Amino acid sequence: MEIVLSADEEQSKTEISNMTITEFILLGFSDVPHIQWMLFGIFLLMYLTILMCNSTIMLITRMDPALQTPMYFFLSNFSFVEICYVTVTIPRMLMDLCTQKGTISLLSCAVQLCFVIMLGGMEFLLLTVMAYDRYVAICNPLHYPLVMNNKVCVQLVASCWISIIPVVTGQTYQIFSLPYCGSNKINHYFCDIPPILKLACGDTFVNNLAIYVASVVFIMVPFLLILVSYGKIICNILNLSSAGGRSKAFSTCSSHLIVVVLFYGTATITYAQPKSNRSESMGKLLSLFYTILIPLLNPIIYTLRNKDIMVALRKLQTKLSTYGNS
Template sequence: MNYKERKAEDNVSTVMQFVLLGFSDLPQLQGLLFVLFSIIYMIILIGNSLIIIITRLDIALQKPMYFFLANFFFLEICYVSVTLPRILVNLWTQDRIISVLDCAIQMCFVLMLGATECFLLMVMAYDRYVAVCNPLHYPLVMNQKMCTKLAVGSWISGIPVQIGQTCQIFSLHFCDCNQINHFFCDIPPILKLACGDTSVHEVSVYVVAILFVAVPFVLILASYSKIIFTILRLPTARGRAKVFSTCSSHLLVVVLFFGSATITYLRPKSDHSAGMDKLLSLFYTIVTPMFNPMIYSLRNKDVIAALRKLLLKK
């Protein structure tokens, strides 16, 4: 496919636009994929919005855990909306061209929202840690002011670093090809198109990934190790089951998100393949946001009761 280019002063050709190949290798399935992703997008919007609504309307859910949960599901809507509408447009129009600026903006938002999700999952683990391990101090520690600070901090902490990383990556020259073998602008496929030595940029990606992915994940595991130890010391099986049911949903979401993100950004460059990158990205950007409302609601009696109450009113 042809693409525009300009000659830089150092005689290196610089790409002016990219082509998101996406699922172009499946020409017979374009219509089916459009319908499938449209249904998935609607499920994500409806499912996540429904959880947000019931956490705000039901008095029984006016707790820190559900405040963070509402933030989390709003984040999932934003996260999916950065990538999935572009996928749908590409599938419908078969016009896969994206400008360098639009590509940079998309990547920046994906990275910022991804960082927010890492921090928010860490905050939610801390909330469960305080609730289970220090229940008497929980109302004092997790007061409304503290919850607001933790939520705002999760949303804004990654913004300057991810803007800087995006600017650094798009300062590279893309001289050989403008075809991104992916369905959105992500770091690994973009770096593959860069000419020249990208080792410094790859190191910076690893450093940022350790800071925003590995460190929160380790802290989450530390919190849950103490939570599990506390649960095992509870005197009754019913008490252990009740506490575990409130924590297991969050732990499952953590494993799904951090597992796929870690493999994507922290595995060696030699192990990167376009097919695996697409599969992992689909998993943590689309599949998990679709299943998260079900994971949280099906294992949470309070959410089920609030949902039943809302439906009966309707």
């Protein structure tokens, strides 16, 4: 039986569908309201731990003369980006858990998305630069001080920022130039690309194409460069005659390699997976992994598997104890 709408009903329906959305509602963890305060406590503790651990790494790499090397310069920059990255998402999520509202303006959503993509892309680029640093250190140790001098290190980090900022800004503008006129509820705890594009009324083919191109440029290409670097590193290590030399070389690379696998694994599943195979709950879970859990694990991985950082931490602890007793 066909239902015929009156002229007034059709006009009303058209007006509703043509209404331009000026704000979104982040649903967050509204599907589990009975544990929201427990989630608030867990995420707050994790956020403070991330801030403390990464700030400590930044502090000791600046203070300890033994850590004034390119490897720790890049690690310090990586820790800074990690702090910024979690600060873009977690405080907002904590506020939504506390107020149980989740309303966010279109502009605030665009700014959050822009910084999430930018800082995430910076992490991938910095991991690539760190792989290149390890390649030069292990495969060309005699030329390492000349190749990786202070000027080159600063230029590498600056080039990462310069290359990512215009691309991300343009992509964000492109996404939020689309018409949003239907539902304004984002089934996520922050403004991410996949859930936002689901709410767009216009054709998102160009946007999805741009996302895949950006993923290739800022995820797959750096990943291939890292693979090439580590392929040469492993070949060089295996050719070392000393077992101690091989063990030391592997230990300096293992932490970085673990972080690379974690980052690229979750990013590939999240952004390269076809839409038909992606559920909203799984996307939210993966987002928790790469926005909170990995930033929490990174400083732990680097400190527990790095003797130089452990020594620097003991020195810092001794200085603080001496200062406290004086």
